[in-house]
Amino acid sequence: MFGRSKRNSAAKDEADLAKAFFAVIDRTQATIQFRPDGTIITANANFLNALGYTEAEIAGRHHSMFVDPDHVKTPAYKAFWDGLGNGQSFTDQFPRVRKNGSIIWIQATYAPCLDENGHTTRVIKIATDITERHDGIDEIAKGLERLQSGDLSHRVPGSSLPDIAALADAYNSAVGQLSTTIATVKNVSSIVERTAQEVGQASSDLSRRTETQAATLEETAAAIDELTATVRSAASAIKDVEQSADRAMATAESGGRVVSDAVEAMARIDGSSKKISQILTVMKDIAFQTNLLALNAGVEAARAGEAGRGFAVVASEVRALAQRSGEASGEISVLVRESTENVKLGVGLVNNAGSELTRIIDAMSGMREHISQIATGASEQAITLNEINTGVGQLDTVTQQNAAMVEQATAASQGLASEARELAAQVSIFRTANDGYPAAGSVVPFRSSNAA
Structure with missing residues (x-):
């Protein structure tokens, strides 16, 4: 009796714990249940509020009402439900379509519930709305995509999520600094080119x-x-x-x-x-x-008569000689x-x-x-x-x-x-905020290869 009471008490505690566990999940998570073929059984209020439906609007309809119609037609979508039917679970980020046509991103786990024989009896999905996080990451991805194409004019908007906000601020700051640097490099390269041309011309x-x-x-x-x-x-x-x-x-x-x-x-x-x-x-x-002596001698010879004749001749000769000597002396005197x-x-x-x-x-x-x-x-x-x-x-x-x-x-x-x-x-491939170039094209939203 007492043993059965203990077992009942333990079972009750376990049931209470399970009930409390599911209550926590139901209060904090969006949940929805499907049959193995994807038909909707029920969904909690968090799920209905997130996608904008009432339970009456979704009960009995197929899971595909939340999925992009193009993806529903793919083999991947069929393989997804085939896997769930075979007891395979999936955890990933999934884009889903709200009633108003907008996209909501969820972090979800699709978990099959198995019977004693291992057959799937239903599929329970537990999901969290990560749209703001995904959009923040998507904005950063767009910025990186534009950055890759050289567009430095894009800025990531702020986010209420601290980690996304920090990442956005870091991106915006880095791109701003890079934009300033590129603008400076453009200006400097233009100046350098002009200066080089002027130097070349001057050279x-x-x-x-x-x-x-x-x-x-x-x-x-x-x-x-x-x-x-x-x-x-x-x-x-x-x-x-x-x-x-x-x-x-x-x-x-x-x-x-x-x-x-x-x-x-x-x-x-x-x-x-x-x-x-x-x-x-x-x-x-x-x-x-x-000459005087000769003259006197001649006079004396004349006086002497015959006896003085010879003496007279001599006297005459002497006088003639004296005359010539005088004449010669005169001529010589003239010459001298x-x-x-x-x-x-x-x-x-x-x-x-x-x-x-x-x-x-x-x-x-x-x-x-x-x-x-x-x-x-x-x-x-x-x-x-x-x-x-x-x-x-x-x-x-x-x-x-x-x-x-x-x-x-x-x-x-x-x-x-x-x-x-x-x-x-x-x-020149970089476009800064002051260049006035059109922004690059938007980035296609990410879809997991096994998104359902």
Whole structure:
């Protein structure tokens, strides 16, 4: 008796627990019961309120009234109910059609109830409305789909579900930052492209100017080479002139010494002429005295008569000789006077020549100094021109290197412009909120492969 009472008490407790369990499910979940063929038996208030029906409107009708008509026609839907009829349960997220035609998403489990032989007697579905969660996830999926297509203008609306709201906020923040970054990249890529084009144009212009400058430098170098050769030749010629001036000055100095010697010789000749004049004067006096003596001798011979005849002849001859001596002395005196005058004239001319030679020597000395300065300047100019030529050669080398570098810079700027255009093309697929492009197409709602 007591044993049966305990069993009854345990059974009652188990029944109470089951009743309480089903009461909790009925209060918190949407439930509906079907026959194995999908015919609706009953549904609780949560289910009816969620789909907008009354129990009378659904009792006896088929489960397919809640399913998209297109899906009802698929083999998957038939296989779904075949599986339930064979005792297979399904748990998934399912889209269902409300009475007003809107879609409700549920997290549901279809569980067959089996008899003692394992046959399905009915199917119970326990479901939870996850439409808000699904719609939130769907909005994020749409955003990701648009993000994949480059549309950064889409923003996910807020949600009352904390986790979905946090995910939406994170998505919106990330897309906003990405949109700002892409807008900046677009702007920068445009600026870089324009700058690269300007740099390329400037590099091209600089390249042309550098090539022109290089050609001018080559011509300048050639001209300086010729000028350097000319200056060197002039310096060499000036050296020759300097040497010729040295020789001319030496000759003039030698001529000056010769003139001095000639002046001294003329002075000696003048002295000798004076002595000869004195001797001739003496000779004239002697001739005069001899003539007087011969005259006296002739007078005395005449007085002597025949005895003095021979003496008279001698006296006559002596007188004639004295006369000729006097005449000769006179002629010599004339010649000596003329010679003296000529010597005086020659001395004057030689003195003048000496003075002129002195002035010539002084002038040649000054000229030689100037020639020496010119020669020194020409040599220094030749050295300077050689240094300038070396500098121009180095400048030409640097210019050629600059031309090569400018060509490299031009190629680099063209490459940069190409890369900037490529970057602009890459980021052009992104559409930000300020671009004004139409939004991407909506995403097809997710359906499980075994959705029923």
